[in-house]
Amino acid sequence: MTTQYDALLLLSFGGPEGPDDVIPFLENVTRGRGIPRERLEAVGEHYFLFGGVSPINQQCRDLKAAIEADFKEHSMDLPVYWGNRNWTPYLADTVRQMKEDGVRRAAAFVTSAYSGYSTSDQYVEDLARARAEVPDAPEIDKLPVYCRRAGFLAPFADATRTALAGAPQGTHLVFTAHSVPLAQPRRELYVAELEEAAATVADEAAPGTPWALVYQSRSGPPSQPWLEPDVCDHLETLHGAGVRSVVTVPIGFVSDHMEVKYDLDVEAAAKAGELGMQFVRVTTPGTDPRFAALARELVTEAQTSGERA
Numbered sequence: 001m002t003t004q005y006d007a008l009l010l011l012s013f014g015g016p017e018g019p020d021d022v023i024p025f026l027e028n029v030t031r032g033r034g035i036p037r038e039r040l041e042a043v044g045e046h047y048f049l050f051g052g053v054s055p056i057n058q059q060c061r062d063l064k065a066a067i068e069a070d071f072k073e074h075s076m077d078l079p080v081y082w083g084n085r086n087w088t089p090y091l092a093d094t095v096r097q098m099k100e101d102g103v104r105r106a107a108a109f110v111t112s113a114y115s116g117y118s119t120s121d122q123y124v125e126d127l128a129r130a131r132a133e134v135p136d137a138p139e140i141d142k143l144p145v146y147c148r149r150a151g152f153l154a155p156f157a158d159a160t161r162t163a164l165a166g167a168p169q170g171t172h173l174v175f176t177a178h179s180v181p182l183a184q185p186r187r188e189l190y191v192a193e194l195e196e197a198a199a200t201v202a203d204e205a206a207p208g209t210p211w212a213l214v215y216q217s218r219s220g221p222p223s224q225p226w227l228e229p230d231v232c233d234h235l236e237t238l239h240g241a242g243v244r245s246v247v248t249v250p251i252g253f254v255s256d257h258m259e260v261k262y263d264l265d266v267e268a269a270a271k272a273g274e275l276g277m278q279f280v281r282v283t284t285p286g287t288d289p290r291f292a293a294l295a296r297e298l299v300t301e302a303q304t305s306g307e308r309a
């Protein structure tokens with residue numbers, strides 16, 4: 001079976017772009033999800049610390065431009081659209097625009113590499129909901145998860161190798177991903193894919209270097225169990241074991257958005273500082289040309305195999 005796509009949709013999370021956006025954005029993210037008010041207020045402060053601007057939207061604009069440049073270079077003649085779950089440009093508005101432009105069948109490249117509810121299934125639900133709002137909406141297939149692909153892993157491996165080259169003997173690698181509730185559907189697969197990705201990057205960057213996969217950015221009520229250990233607790237454990245230097249690899253993310261810039265660069269870095277540990281955080285794939293090219297590879301493969309997520 002072959003599928004012909006006539007557009008690529010970059011599908012992302014969305015983030016506020018000014019102080020007045022912060023609270024409405026957080027309300028969009030947490031609607032009906034039982035996140036305690038105190039947690040919302042605390043996370044609001046993370047955004048206000050950065051002027052109410054999340055880096056994620058500009059990162060999406062930059063990735064879209066990188067994908068367009070890659071398409072052009074490889075004579076791939078597909079328009080690229082961008083829509084978000086939680087902030088403008090809202091997905092439904094993008095789908096409406098695609099429909100008006102005559103798009104019939106699009107492939108969606110999601111800014112998350114893994115299987116699981118938050119990382120994959122929720123984006124599929126977003127697509128269905130947005131399409132339901134638009135009469136005669138184009139078909140939109142989510143492209144397969146890409147956590148095993150070189151276009152995603154090689155930029156991490158290179159950045160990790162470089163960071164380790166400047167770090168002292170005895171440095172540990174700390175891979176981080178967004179925590180999710182233990183009860184979340186498909187949590188086991190999410191964890192298994194993260195473990196595999198971390199092992200691959202550790203092995204490519206520095207075989208034999210001690211590493212662990214830990215979690216960050218937990219929310220939800222304290223009574224609800226989420227994936228652990230938290231990165232800050234892990235730093236304490238390492239410190240107790242005599243480790244004095246870590247290189248942190250945010251393997252669960254594709255760009256240096258707020259969960260990276262605050263939860264790692266501010267919070268975890270401060271924790272390491274208190275403990276007297278050296279803390280280096282490596283960059284995510286972002287607009288690495290190999291990552292931009294991955295969108296084209298996945299579209300091309302989907303067109304020839306008909307494989308979908």
Ligand SMILES: CC1=C(CCC(=O)O)c2cc3nc(cc4[nH]c(cc5[nH]c(cc1n2)c(C)c5CCC(=O)O)c(CCC(=O)O)c4C)C(CCC(=O)O)=C3C
Nearest residue numbers: 013015033043054055056112118119178180219257258259
């Ligand atoms: C697995 C996962 C990813 C990785 C996959 C992916 O990248 O999509 C991710 C990414 C992101 N999460 C982000 C922001 C937030 N996530 C929240 C809340 C939650 N995240 C969850 C999971 C994940 N989240 C979950 C289970 C919740 C609880 C509520 C719910 O069940 O949905 C909240 C509410 C406040 C709080 O409690 O933290 C905020 C503000 C941003 C934007 C950053 C920016 O602005 O730059 C990004 C990229």
Ligand SMILES: [Fe+2]
Nearest residue numbers: 118178217259
């Ligand atoms: Fe999140």
